[in-house]
Amino acid sequence: MMTEKFISIEGITKRFKTPGGTTTVFSDLWLSMQRGDFTCIIGHSGCGKTTVLNILAGLDTPSDGVVIVDNQAIEGPSLDRAVIFQSHALLPWRTVLGNVAYAVSSKWRNWDKAKVEAQAKKFIDLVGLTGAEHKRPAELSGGMKQRVGIARALSIEPKILLMDEPFSALDALTRGTLQDEVRRICLTTGQTVFMITHDVDEAIYLADRVVLMTNGPEAVMAEMVENPLPKDRKRIDFHRHPLYYGTRNHIIDFLVTRSKSFAEEMKTNGFDRRNVPLVRPSTALDPHASPSLAAE
Amino acid sequence: MNIPLGLRAGLLSILVLALFLGAWHLATRGTGVTQQMSPEYAKLMGLTATQGKSAMPGPVDVGIKLWEHLKRPFYDNGPNDKGLGIQLGYSIARVGLGYLLAVLVAVPLGFLIGMSPLMSRALDPFIQVLKPISPLAWMPLALYTIKDSGLSAIFVIFICSLWPMLINTAFGVAAVRKEWLNVARTLEVGAFRRAYTVILPAAAPTILTGMRISIGIAWLVIVAAEMLVGGTGIGYFVWNEWNNLSIVNVIIAILLIGLVGMLLDQVLARLTRMVTFPE
Structure with missing residues (x-):
């Protein structure tokens, strides 16, 4: 199954000091991802998802353990790993082109201005913002700002794309369009993606695998759910797929009950942190899978 | 209507x-x-x-005298009789020089304090003690050590312009949004380039606000300083005309001090607008 570990999270723990002692956000997490995988991580607030992403980005360091990417331990931020921030984090004094060009010129320091702008414009076009190059972030809508954030992240042609709830601040319609575009771009470029989300449908639509995290403190990665839907799923009808409700119910059951009770569950079921169970929802696995039953 | x-x-x-x-x-x-x-x-x-x-004097007296001054702003009839243009020129030059020196010290030092919590804590007691000292209290010490009244006045301007700029720069630099710094970090931008491309533009509005406060204070202080050191400048002019009991000239000087102060403030206000970015 695991032919190649492109990203390997090996026993990472995050503790921080509180007035009353130390709190362990999560401990001894193990997870690996393959090249070209789209992995979503779902869990309740406070379980440390963002910390895991920040560690992958190199913006935060684990108290214990390492993360290995492409056979190298992460020692800090890298141009190989681009981050799309939840709050888009555009530099407001730069134009759209300026923001993307800043990233491009950071990656290729010896490129001349024309080459940098050509690369920036290529990715501005990819996210559908041609014509708005010379606008400043303040003149853009929330969705457009996030597009610039995506263009900036993709323009440096990273090995891994890290997204921290990139669409959570957007309205439903804009979110849908941007999900479509991210999916299109990732499918055509074979981008490896690690994304945090709260939205189960978003995870099922976008991800190849969904990692379920239990509640913090002392959060663990309980399961990896393999998306049973076909790779060529479309927004318009993916929710009608026979396995859609089984997958959705499985994830929601986890979020509603098992994310709390898993700490007890793992004592008895021989849970092995190093081999997070891979679950492939099917009608057989979940009796509530069929749409008619799920509506009971 | x-x-x-x-x-x-x-x-x-x-x-x-x-x-x-x-x-x-x-x-x-x-x-x-x-x-x-x-x-x-x-x-x-x-x-x-x-x-x-x-x-x-009434407004007409002042008006007539002002017109006389405006016709010949740069005459020089010896130490106690110079055109108002010359006097203002001396004051502006002193303020400009002292202020520029203060910028050169305050902005880099403010960057250091803003970027390093260690330096911020270590230097804070000094700043807190030095900041509330009236700039004129430094005057005797300046005269004693520098031994030149003109340079002493410039030093007083330097010391009074320093604090608002220093504190605002440190605050502006320390308050740069974490997410912007993280953008630079994920792009592996070096410390120097990060200072120029992220911290400076992000902190510029705050720094310029400090510079605007400083120029106002400097212009307030120069009048008092020149009254003490004498010789030249608009502050000396006011004191000299008081000794001459020429209230007309005192009123004219007051008016001009106000106008020049407003002008200096407007220049800094315009610069501040240039670096301010909408969010």
């Missing part, structure tokens, strides 16, 4: 000015012949005694 607000405000301003000048004129004009005396004796006594005129 559909007159734009700006026009209405302008008209009201003119009205206020006219009322003020009118009241001033009425309060200081002569009340007519108060005492009968021979014309020769009346000349000796002056208008105050004979015509009941106030010792305070």
